[in-house]
Amino acid sequence: MNLDFTPEDEAFRAEVAGWLAANLVGEFEQLKFRGGPGDEDAFPEERKAWERRLGEAGWIGLGWPEAHGGRNLPLVRQMIFNEEYARAGGPGRAGHIGETLVAPTLIALGTDAQKTRFLPDIRSGTEYWCQGYSEPNAGSDLANVATKARLEGGKWVLNGQKVWTSLAHEADWAFVIARSEPGSVGREGLVYLLVPMDQPGVTVRPIVQMTGSSEFNEVYFDEAVTDAENIVGAPGDGWKVAMATLSFERGASTLGQQMQFRNELAMIIDVANRNGAGRNPAIRQRIAKAWAQLAIMRMNALRTLGDSTATTLGREGYISKIYWATWHRNLGELAMDVLGEDAERWEADPVTSRLQKLFLFSRADTIYAGTNQIQRNIIAERALGMPREAREKTSG
Amino acid sequence: MDASFTEDQEMIREAAATYLRDWSDRGGFRKQVDASALDYGSVWQEFGIELGFAGLTIPEVQGGSGLGDLARALVMEEMGRVLFTSPYFASCVLAGDVLAAVGGSDAEGLLAKIASGERTATVCSLTSGSVRSGEITGVARNVVDGGTADLILVIGGDSLHMVDASKAGVIRSVFRTMDLTRPQADIKFAAAPAELVASGAGLSEVYALSEARSAIALAAEQAGGAGAMLDATVAYALERKQFGRLIGSFQAVKHRSADMMVLVEAARSAAYQAAALAHGPELFAQAAIAKSECSDAYFAVAGHAIQMHGGVGVTWEYDMHFHFKRARAGMGLLGSPEVWRERLAGCIGLEGTAA
Numbered sequence: 001m002n003l004d005f006t007p008e009d010e011a012f013r014a015e016v017a018g019w020l021a022a023n024l025v026g027e028f029e030q031l032k033f034r035g036g037p038g039d040e041d042a043f044p045e046e047r048k049a050w051e052r053r054l055g056e057a058g059w060i061g062l063g064w065p066e067a068h069g070g071r072n073l074p075l076v077r078q079m080i081f082n083e084e085y086a087r088a089g090g091p092g093r094a095g096h097i098g099e100t101l102v103a104p105t106l107i108a109l110g111t112d113a114q115k116t117r118f119l120p121d122i123r124s125g126t127e128y129w130c131q132g133y134s135e136p137n138a139g140s141d142l143a144n145v146a147t148k149a150r151l152e153g154g155k156w157v158l159n160g161q162k163v164w165t166s167l168a169h170e171a172d173w174a175f176v177i178a179r180s181e182p183g184s185v186g187r188e189g190l191v192y193l194l195v196p197m198d199q200p201g202v203t204v205r206p207i208v209q210m211t212g213s214s215e216f217n218e219v220y221f222d223e224a225v226t227d228a229e230n231i232v233g234a235p236g237d238g239w240k241v242a243m244a245t246l247s248f249e250r251g252a253s254t255l256g257q258q259m260q261f262r263n264e265l266a267m268i269i270d271v272a273n274r275n276g277a278g279r280n281p282a283i284r285q286r287i288a289k290a291w292a293q294l295a296i297m298r299m300n301a302l303r304t305l306g307d308s309t310a311t312t313l314g315r316e317g318y319i320s321k322i323y324w325a326t327w328h329r330n331l332g333e334l335a336m337d338v339l340g341e342d343a344e345r346w347e348a349d350p351v352t353s354r355l356q357k358l359f360l361f362s363r364a365d366t367i368y369a370g371t372n373q374i375q376r377n378i379i380a381e382r383a384l385g386m387p388r389e390a391r392e393k394t395s396g
Numbered sequence: 397m398d399a400s401f402t403e404d405q406e407m408i409r410e411a412a413a414t415y416l417r418d419w420s421d422r423g424g425f426r427k428q429v430d431a432s433a434l435d436y437g438s439v440w441q442e443f444g445i446e447l448g449f450a451g452l453t454i455p456e457v458q459g460g461s462g463l464g465d466l467a468r469a470l471v472m473e474e475m476g477r478v479l480f481t482s483p484y485f486a487s488c489v490l491a492g493d494v495l496a497a498v499g500g501s502d503a504e505g506l507l508a509k510i511a512s513g514e515r516t517a518t519v520c521s522l523t524s525g526s527v528r529s530g531e532i533t534g535v536a537r538n539v540v541d542g543g544t545a546d547l548i549l550v551i552g553g554d555s556l557h558m559v560d561a562s563k564a565g566v567i568r569s570v571f572r573t574m575d576l577t578r579p580q581a582d583i584k585f586a587a588a589p590a591e592l593v594a595s596g597a598g599l600s601e602v603y604a605l606s607e608a609r610s611a612i613a614l615a616a617e618q619a620g621g622a623g624a625m626l627d628a629t630v631a632y633a634l635e636r637k638q639f640g641r642l643i644g645s646f647q648a649v650k651h652r653s654a655d656m657m658v659l660v661e662a663a664r665s666a667a668y669q670a671a672a673l674a675h676g677p678e679l680f681a682q683a684a685i686a687k688s689e690c691s692d693a694y695f696a697v698a699g700h701a702i703q704m705h706g707g708v709g710v711t712w713e714y715d716m717h718f719h720f721k722r723a724r725a726g727m728g729l730l731g732s733p734e735v736w737r738e739r740l741a742g743c744i745g746l747e748g749t750a751a
């Protein structure tokens with residue numbers, strides 16, 4: 001075990017930091033620390049311009065194979081990039097769904113034509129994606145999706161409703177799981193389709209969240225179409241492909257998030273020093289505990305990385321989602337307690353505003369990407385080998 | 397950047413685990429606590445002396461193996477799993493770390509004795525009394541292994557003395573501890589002969605360093621105890637039936653087991669990281685992180701383990717209460733979670749002190 005970075009890694013870190021310092025200026029200066037959780041509707045067009053700038057400089061697709069325009073960088077380098085990005089206050093990534101979910105799925109399971117069509121525009125920061133999984137009756141029980149897809153005249157035709165679709169209003173394309181075999185239930189009979197958003201058959205309706213902003217949407221398909229070749233895998237493989245995509249959710253993108261969390265904690269410490277809350281022994285204990293657990297989160301991620309050759313997750317890999325989500329939610333509560341009565345002054349200043357949004361948005365952290373309860377089921381069943389939950393026949 | 401263990405570290409862990417499993421199968425800590433007084437004799441002969449674990453982290457020039465704190469953390473983790481009762485913690489960790497931090501030829505001579513396992517040691521400070529040239533008069537309370545250690549290191553503000561426990565003027569009263577797996581004693585020194593090992597104004601900082609290192613080792617032991625409690629709970633949940641099904645199929649039981657695993661893996665990450673960084677500038681912060689989080693995790697997991705076992709969980713026959721008691725005792729040893737968190741608060745930019 002050696003927790004130091006190599007000189008080559010440090011040089012890469014300096015390169016990233018230098019590039020960010022030179023580029024997060026001028027028109028992009030205003031984007032610093034913006035567009036994060038609870039703030040996704042800040043500067044949408046400017047953040048897309050920023051994505052293009054990232055793409056031009058080769059900072060998108062760091063881990064992809066070179067054949068697909070990536071740089072084939074190991075996870076450690078990807079983590080370093082994400083850490084420096086957060087440290088510099090890089091804005092919330094408008095393109096992260098395409099880069100971290102769609103692209104790895106296509107690289108692993110897509111056709112050559114799909115890779116050629118879609119990867120370059122993700123890599124250049126010019127095309128945006130959203131994830132069409134959840135439905136009103138298919139949340140944790142994702143296999144219960146009811147959106148229908150039929151192949152007709154060389155096109156897939158979709159009817160149904162998706163919900164909680166993040167950034168659908170900014171997206172050019174959606175990846176959607178739908179039911180192509182009439183009468184099938186659960187994990188059988190599903191397709192995984194790539195669907196263009198800009199068409200008459202697709203309606204996007206924003207949903208206002210408790211933060212007051214609208215990060216997610218309802219998406220209606222009413223005879224929406226996509227070309228027959230825009231299927232990943234074969235008809236009936238939809239579940240398998242959908243799960244492959246989810247496995248990328250716990251990849252490198254979360255490795256740098258501790259740096260974003262550290263920024264938030266540093267901001268809370270600043271407030272505590274300023275307003276005297278930091279002299280309250282109970283608050284000091286909670287801040288110190290938050291710090292301790294953040295350090296653990298990072299080490300835990302490094303342990304997961306250390307095992308990059310393993311094909312199954314080690315136990316430490318299984319805890320990361322529930323650990324960071326719960327930690328972040330607690331941090332939001334701590335932030336409000338540190339603000340004290342100022343917590344009630346809505347958006348009084350940029351710091352208060354960021355902490356309020358952190359407090360509110362972090363309630364979602366323990367819900368999306370597998371709720372805490374679902375995470376506990378996964379840990380118990382897959383890591384600890386305990387019996388599986390009873391399931392209705394109608395579902396997966 | 398590589399957070400995996402070296403082959404040497406894995407080997408030393410496996411060697412310790414093999415011995416400790418066998419020790420456990422031969423009666424383990426139960427044999428010790430059932431006896432009227434702990435008898436470390438045979439276990440120390442085998443583990444400390446013959447297998448050489450007494451010298452694990454002590455430099456080779458003093459007869460040890462010179463392995464690092466991470467190897468020690470792995471060994472301590474394995475010890476924690478089986479509630480190993482031995483002089484290792486007091487002698488090689490507490491006393492060994494003080495001597496290593498203090499340095500000098502007298503300290504090195506004592507380290508060599510500890511490394512061979514021939515003599516065992518412990519550390520205390522006086523709650524009242526005084527050290528005069530050549531002799532000590534006073535009282536030390538709650539000394540770990542105070543009833544069995546051959547050598548007693550007495551730390552004072554600007555001095556370190558060694559008292560040979562066999563000498564006249566050393567009166568040890570062993571009391572029954574709630575945690576039966578780690579005995580303590582009060583020691584009365586009545587003009588006991590004392591050798592000066594080191595002196596100087598900077599000693600209290602040196603003690604703080606060695607305490608932090610020892611706290612990391614203890615944290616690793618706590619992570620091991622927590623891991624054992626998780627495993628015992630899952631095993632029980634997969635064998636005990638109620639309402640016609642395994643209790644492990646109830647979601648309430650599964651979810652609490654999952655929460656236990658989260659605590660265990662986080663504790664292991666904390667202990668490994670702290671051990672890996674124990675000789676760097678982050679020592680204090682890392683000790684704070686590891687000792688506070690591992691103490692909390694062990695106590696919580698041991699408590700959950702009792703609950704998940706139902707009635708048998710509160711019986712003497714099952715092991716859970718021994719872990720629960722050791723978890724409670726370990727919280728207070730070498731600084732409580734609250735104490736360490738307050739220290740950490742001072743390292744992370746939080747101004748002032750608690751009002």
Ligand SMILES: Cc1cc2nc3c(=O)[nH]c(=O)nc-3n(C[C@H](O)[C@H](O)[C@H](O)COP(=O)(O)OP(=O)(O)OC[C@H]3O[C@@H](n4cnc5c(N)ncnc54)[C@H](O)[C@@H]3O)c2cc1C
Nearest residue numbers: 131132133134139140141164165166364367368369371373
């Ligand atoms: C901010 C945000 C962004 C999102 N973005 C997207 C997106 O872009 N695309 C997308 O497809 N989806 C998205 N989601 C949806 C998200 O994946 C679902 O909300 C999540 O899977 C939970 O589903 P649900 O909301 O239907 O809740 P339900 O599944 O109905 O859960 C309700 C409660 O029941 C509990 N529960 C359910 N099943 C079990 C069980 N088996 N055992 C124990 N407890 C159980 C849950 O833990 C929860 O507490 C997003 C959600 C949020 C909050």
